[in-house]
Amino acid sequence: MRKIEDYILIRKIKSGDTEAWEKLVNKYYNQIFTFCVRRCWGDQILAADLTQDIFLKVIENIEKYKFSGKFFNYLFTITVNVCNNYYNKKKFTQSELDEKVLNLGSESLITNLMMQESANQIQVALNTLPDIQREALILKYYYDLKVKDIAKITGTSVSTSQSRINQGLKKLSKLLDREGFMNE
The missing domain is CATH 1.10.1740.10 (RNA polymerase sigma factor, region 2, helix turn helix motif)
Structure with missing residues (x-):
């Protein structure tokens, strides 16, 4: 339709x-x-x-x-x-990137009043991923696109897109399982 x-x-x-x-x-x-x-x-x-x-x-x-x-x-x-x-x-230089992530952390205190804390933690963790993995995960899980559509959009093969999604998920899982991250 x-x-x-x-x-x-x-x-x-x-x-x-x-x-x-x-x-x-x-x-x-x-x-x-x-x-x-x-x-x-x-x-x-x-x-x-x-x-x-x-x-x-x-x-x-x-x-x-x-x-x-x-x-x-x-x-x-x-x-x-x-x-x-x-x-x-x-x-971006590494210091600019670190500053962005730190600024996002302070913004998330305000955002926590409006949104669930877990959603903010996921976003902060997502922001630490390499661009290609973050992009693939956003398209897959926020826009519910199929891997073949993600491959077309990003100009990669289906297997590359799937790999980016899997690697990104593994990194997110490690970040979100870290005790220090969850308590911040």
Whole structure:
């Protein structure tokens, strides 16, 4: 059903229908923004900027879009690429990375008032994973995507995507089982 709705919206957008563009953005904005927040260590301002860049890329290239596969996969492919390009340009130093994780820890005290503590612990642990593993886990468990769709989105093989998910889960499990982590 989603595929047909997207097809109709994109056809309308290609014919100049601005309301259809607005509907498409509204349909996917929260999912893209949420992915970017998770991918950017909780930095909502950066996530909003990246989300805007993603939708600009989509509208700039909508005429080239071919109706093969799910639009959602196409959109997430752009999302992953925009995030990766940002971080490839911005090479974080270890001290910047440590500072981000520490800042996230202080933000999680406020967040704990609104959300379950375990969800925050998972997010903090997730933020410590390598980008490729974090990305695969976010797509798998927060967006409930199949491994073959994750492979398409990230431009890897199914076995590589599955490996990234498995390795990420093992690392998360170790982090969450550490006594010191759970008590912080």
